[in-house]
Amino acid sequence: MSTAPAAAAHLPPAPSAGYRAYVLFILVVVYTFNFIDRQIIGILAVPIKEELGLSDTQIGLMSGLAFALFYTFLGIPIAMLADRKNRAWIMTGALTVWSGMTAVCGLAQNFTQLFFARLGVGVGEAGGVAPAYSLISDYFPQNERARALAVYSFGIPVGSALGIVLGGVLASVIGWREAFFIIGAAGILVAPIFRLTVREPVRGRYDPPRPPAEQGMWAAVKEVVATLVRKPSFWGLSFGAAFSSMMGYGLFLWVPSFFVRSYGGELADFMAFLPDALIPANPSPILYAGYFYGAILLIGGVAGIWLGGVLADRYGAARKSAYAVVPAIAFLLTVPFLVAGLLTNSLGLSFLVFLVPTALGLVWLGPVVSAFQHLVPPHMRATASAVFLFINNLVGIGIGQPATGLISDVLNAEFGDESLRYALLAGTGFYIVAAVLFLITAPRLKTDWEH
Numbered sequence: 001m002s003t004a005p006a007a008a009a010h011l012p013p014a015p016s017a018g019y020r021a022y023v024l025f026i027l028v029v030v031y032t033f034n035f036i037d038r039q040i041i042g043i044l045a046v047p048i049k050e051e052l053g054l055s056d057t058q059i060g061l062m063s064g065l066a067f068a069l070f071y072t073f074l075g076i077p078i079a080m081l082a083d084r085k086n087r088a089w090i091m092t093g094a095l096t097v098w099s100g101m102t103a104v105c106g107l108a109q110n111f112t113q114l115f116f117a118r119l120g121v122g123v124g125e126a127g128g129v130a131p132a133y134s135l136i137s138d139y140f141p142q143n144e145r146a147r148a149l150a151v152y153s154f155g156i157p158v159g160s161a162l163g164i165v166l167g168g169v170l171a172s173v174i175g176w177r178e179a180f181f182i183i184g185a186a187g188i189l190v191a192p193i194f195r196l197t198v199r200e201p202v203r204g205r206y207d208p209p210r211p212p213a214e215q216g217m218w219a220a221v222k223e224v225v226a227t228l229v230r231k232p233s234f235w236g237l238s239f240g241a242a243f244s245s246m247m248g249y250g251l252f253l254w255v256p257s258f259f260v261r262s263y264g265g266e267l268a269d270f271m272a273f274l275p276d277a278l279i280p281a282n283p284s285p286i287l288y289a290g291y292f293y294g295a296i297l298l299i300g301g302v303a304g305i306w307l308g309g310v311l312a313d314r315y316g317a318a319r320k321s322a323y324a325v326v327p328a329i330a331f332l333l334t335v336p337f338l339v340a341g342l343l344t345n346s347l348g349l350s351f352l353v354f355l356v357p358t359a360l361g362l363v364w365l366g367p368v369v370s371a372f373q374h375l376v377p378p379h380m381r382a383t384a385s386a387v388f389l390f391i392n393n394l395v396g397i398g399i400g401q402p403a404t405g406l407i408s409d410v411l412n413a414e415f416g417d418e419s420l421r422y423a424l425l426a427g428t429g430f431y432i433v434a435a436v437l438f439l440i441t442a443p444r445l446k447t448d449w450e451h
Contacts, residue, residue, distance in 0.1 A: 031155025060405025068398030079386030098124025099187025106180030150309025150366030157301020168290020236441025245396025304359030309366030
């Protein structure tokens with residue numbers, strides 16, 4: 001395996017367009033399982049809370065902090081390994097671990113056991129994303145990376161939607177424990193397929209040759225940090241994304257519960273058009289909430305992520321600032337639609353209004369993740385991505401989801417079941433902070449770009 005761009009004469013043949021498309025497809029499948037296992041807790045929170053007697057704060061800690069602790073801290077050393085070793089092997093092991101620990105969640109009998117099972121999911125998923133970013137950057141040239149990374153990011157809305165829909169169906173038909181067992185087993189079955197079909201690409205094939213002193217060099221942490229310290233735009237984008245994720249991940253976890261609590265029986269009436277084959281005997285509200293929010297995530301999420309990737313590739317070639325300006329504008333437009341969706345008393349109107357902020361809230365993924373691949377040389381990409389993920393997930397998941405649950409518990413005495421509505425409203429300001437950070441960062445991108 002080469003760890004730096006080789007001379008053109010010594011490079012193996014470039015992968016075909018068909019094989020590159022397959023690699024991107026299987027990476028999306030793996031990322032989809034990443035988010036199924038991560039977000040299934042959003043719909044299962046309702047029966048878990050009822051059976052185990054948990055508070056909203058405990059649900060937030062179990063889903064957010066428990067997952068984020070090891071996910072963030074292990075991500076950097078695993079990414080360092082990915083910058084020098086076979087990334088396909090690392091991702092195979094990661095998929096196996098997080099899927100196995102998802103199945104273990106179904107055995108939990110109390111909050112502590114579920115908390116530690118979710119820690120295990122975080123341990124596995126720590127090796128799932130940064131190596132994938134690096135792989136995609138070595139399979140696709142610079143002018144296609146934002147779109148390729150946007151397609152990869154489809155795993156977020158698709159996986160989240162499937163996790164919520166499948167979780168709702170399985171919990172209604174056979175129970176929340178069995179839902180964890182089935183989803184975890186499915187991920188384990190995908191792992192060997194991934195390993196047998198994905199080849200390790202040449203590092204930096206589509207990038208300008210590096211000076212001889214850097215070729216073949218393993219990017220130690222101090223080298224990566226020294227590089228990133230000189231790149232203010234990296235930190236602006238990282239913390240901007242982290243503030244947006246405080247609200248984004250909060251929505252993923254809490255909106256299904258919000259629909260169950262605030263609309264209850266209306267969900268069944270609104271989803272009356274569903275065919276009988278999709279409705280089991282004695283359906284629960286979480287089944288309808290799963291279909292309802294799953295549709296919002298799938299339609300809005302895919303549209304928003306693709307839009308961000310297309311706009312970044314189109315305008316980023318001429319103006320590097322576009323990689324920050326496009327998401328900033330999207331975040332500013334997200335706020336009024338999200339407020340309207342949370343305040344309306346019409347379930348039908350909330351569906352239409354929630355589509356827009358769901359799309360706009362995910363526009364940032366293609367541009368920002370692509371920008372990170374260009375702010376450092378190829379042999380640092382996985383580690384730099386892990387530093388970004390450390391910030392984004394520790395703040396977004398580790399703080400954002402528990403904070404929303406805590407606010408909901410505090411407001412419960414006054415607002416009852418509506419407390420979650422106002423807890424989510426309190427978080428909309430994070431999108432404004434994210435937009436400001438991106439706009440401040442935009443002028444620096446041209447200077448910090450790795451030419």
